[in-house]
Amino acid sequence: MKNKRILSDDTPNHVGSEVLISGWVRARRDHGKLIFLDVRDRTGLLQVVVNPAVSEKSHSTASTLRSEDVISVIGNINKRPDKLINTKMKSGSVELEATEIIVEQKAETLPFDMGVESLHLELPTLLDYRSLTIRHPKIAAIFTLQAEIVDAFRKIAEELGSTEVFVPTIVASSTEGGADVFSIDYYSHKAYLAQSPQLYKQMLVPMFERVHTIAHAYRAEPSVTTRHLSEVTQIDMELGFMEFDELLDTLEHVGTKMLQIASEKHKDILEMYGVSAPLIPAHIPRLTLKETQDIITKRTGRDLSKEQDLNPEDEIEICKWAKEEHASDFVTITHFPLKKKPFYTHVDPKNKELSLSYDLLFRGREVLSGSQRVNDYKELVNAIKSRGMNVSNFGMYLQAFQYGMPKEGGFSFGLERLTMQLLELGNIREAAVYPRDMERVDERFSKKEIKKKS
């Protein structure tokens, strides 16, 4: 082939020239003698017009094309008449007049129409056909935005002097206590999948003071909700020589800035989903759990005096308050009861029942949690014992504290949660390319069982 492939968004720079483009057929429209093809590549869509008067053979090939066929097209780039310019497409000022069409790979008949603007599928169908549905531009956009959130996070972390680390996910014991842990056959031993990179990021504070990691975390929660997955991507950061107030400033800076950067860079994706950019006031409202509960009681009349945490409807209510009273899509909640928090959480020196912990809520849901940590070796040993856990399971972790650990703390964002909340998706499964839950690893277990039986 004499031509080198160009991308669809580059076509307006080639008006009057012969080019080669490649991609997937997104839609075919037959208009009398003309056939129009929308061809998708990684930069967007391009309209191809196939005129039998230009190439009889191309027209005959085009008439057999179906959605998702992979094709290459050679032809001339023509300017579109002004009234036919499509400002929604990067290539919308031009079209490609085909002189040759090469079918690279045929697609089977699709189970549903992929050419529509939005796929209105039930979630199980969306996921049963995941390797197909992720091709839809509106679905792919979720993951473009997700990549951008992570990229923005890393840039902010670098500005803060943090170093990226790569921590293991196979661990010797349940890191945070609790039963919701997956076990592995590890040679002749038992090992576990990390519930979070928590302990490792703390252990690495003495190496770099400030560390961050994009990590997999595993939760064997035996429940199906719209906001939990069995395998999640966590955005984690831990900072040494930092205390509670500065930790709060830092998490709010990181959390708001990364969503702001991603939103500004991808206004088109927010528009596609009909959502606005996050509301970020100069100061994020910051409340203790007690203050939060009082506000909710005042607004709703619900008695929360016995509650140790916020439930989903409380999170929604306090976010409504933050938006109404502070024009903020974010609210920080602090000072959760110590006994509800993991062993490494620092006690509130002003109230032994409470902890120096925090959650960040965004648009009605928790997207971050964290705390100042216990950094004294003996206190940490006592904290482990007081939870009924075995100190000997924490040997390598405790070693980091035996040899001098500064005051430190950190926080952890759920990447799928952040993505879900930013685009206001209905279910967290939409924000993972291949979500894991108790009913599904790619294919539904129930479906596989049926397959096996038949």
Place this chain on the structure above:
Amino acid sequence: MKNKRILSDDTPNHVGSEVLISGWVRARRDHGKLIFLDVRDRTGLLQVVVNPAVSEKSHSTASTLRSEDVISVIGNINKRPDKLINTKMKSGSVELEATEIIVEQKAETLPFDMGVESLHLELPTLLDYRSLTIRHPKIAAIFTLQAEIVDAFRKIAEELGSTEVFVPTIVASSTEGGADVFSIDYYSHKAYLAQSPQLYKQMLVPMFERVHTIAHAYRAEPSVTTRHLSEVTQIDMELGFMEFDELLDTLEHVGTKMLQIASEKHKDILEMYGVSAPLIPAHIPRLTLKETQDIITKRTGRDLSKEQDLNPEDEIEICKWAKEEHASDFVTITHFPLKKKPFYTHVDPKNKELSLSYDLLFRGREVLSGSQRVNDYKELVNAIKSRGMNVSNFGMYLQAFQYGMPKEGGFSFGLERLTMQLLELGNIREAAVYPRDMERVDERFSKKEIKKKS
């Protein structure tokens, strides 16, 4: 505290001022009445001088300080006399004269001297005390360089128009065949840890054409070598609409460029390890496996005509050749036997026994492998069947090919391997913060057994 902490590398900008610094005691030297402290923070070392004539109390505190104690020091930044300037330290033109020392956290007595320039420890000791040894500047430097390699990779991937993706590690079946897979109790089902992100990165080609991911990969290899780990970090990339020659150009570009960027940015670390920057000629020598074997036979007299792959000594030999003949630390080997490669590897159209596969060798060891892939659905189904694997285990993977997959291929670097080879470390375990192998998950299993019994 009235002062805000400054970092050690910033102290030369504060000559004549009172400052607060915080960090770990790296060494204490008593010189008559004066005590000198080397204090380490995330930017480097600072010399603190404690003079009883300036502060009796500080001197008394300093006399009790031990390695790895966490301290804050208030004092004045003084210029050092010209002849005492230490050009090896960023703060080497100044010292801090202490007026107040606050002990933030005491360290226990160290099991070995951490103040030396290099830790000459046996590997088991280095790893048994991993949460301590990673603090040593020369060990920490390994991971500074590692973070830089990944950062450079991402920048290059972005330039290539690739999108970062986050793929699951819990999988429904063994992805590459073979027995070396860890199994998980997944609710009431059996699941596995991914041996690589291979299948998922292929499945995401129709979403973004070009994707990359930094992924965990798990290999239950029941052997202990200096170059294998049970959990590794993979740098993976997959590119649609790309064929063999362009894939080779791309992997060589990515592989050499990322090591070049990391080496240039961290000349100090290469110097610390006494290694030179990678030798990168304009054209990386590119050989088929057959050509490679012929060269080795000619050089060594060893008969390799029955061999299907290179063994470690072959890798070393061909790299010697590349260095001598092409002034290259890299050599690309292509066309491995098809039956030795995973099912998704594309056959060589010129020789049905061979495949369109490649390895990149760097300084005597394979650091990358990859191939052009089978992109035709029916061929792929046949390839799976011909390996005796169950097609029904690949439902979601095959779906990506049912609905139109372009010609594509990719490659995968082992991050720990790259780091090891760049710094010429003796064992891959040195290039993972907390390495996993069959004998160890943080603590050695044998040690844990002894603990349990006692």
